[in-house]
Amino acid sequence: MYDQAIKGKSWRQYYYQLAVEQSDRxxxxxxxxxxxxxxxxxxxELAGSPDQLHxxxxxxxxxxxxxxxxxxQLGWPAxxxxxxxxxxxxxxxxxxxxxxxxxx
Numbered sequence: 001m002y003d004q005a006i007k008g009k010s011w012r013q014y015y016y017q018l019a020v021e022q023s024d025r026x027x028x029x030x031x032x033x034x035x036x037x038x039x040x041x042x043x044x045e046l047a048g049s050p051d052q053l054h055x056x057x058x059x060x061x062x063x064x065x066x067x068x069x070x071x072x073q074l075g076w077p078a079x080x081x082x083x084x085x086x087x088x089x090x091x092x093x094x095x096x097x098x099x100x101x102x103x104x
Contacts, residue, residue: 011038015062018069029074032066039063 014035021027039059046052070076 009034009038011035011042011059011062014038015066018066022073025074028069032069032074035062035066039066 014031018028018031018035021031039062042055042059046056067079071078
């Protein structure tokens with residue numbers, strides 16, 4: 001579905017866009033999907049390679065933040081129904097957090 005859209009862009013670009021366009025729900029949801037697909041493709045590219053440790057850490061953080069965006073901003077159900085958010089989950093990923101976690 002989104003395969004054509006992600007050509008030529010990295011997961012970092014979609015993740016950064018997600019923070020910039022937070023006020024538009026439709027764009028936020030689209031950017032979540034695009035970021036997830038781009039992350040998935042990048043994970044496949046990195047499979048079997050011990051390289052890029054820093055990027056792998058950034059990707060894990062981005063994935064966790066995407067989950068928070070989906071449950072907090074978009075109202076999607078939590079992975080574990082009725083679970084309480086951790087202290088770390090109390091904050092939405094905002095523009096500053098994304099910029100801090102992702103180096104373009």
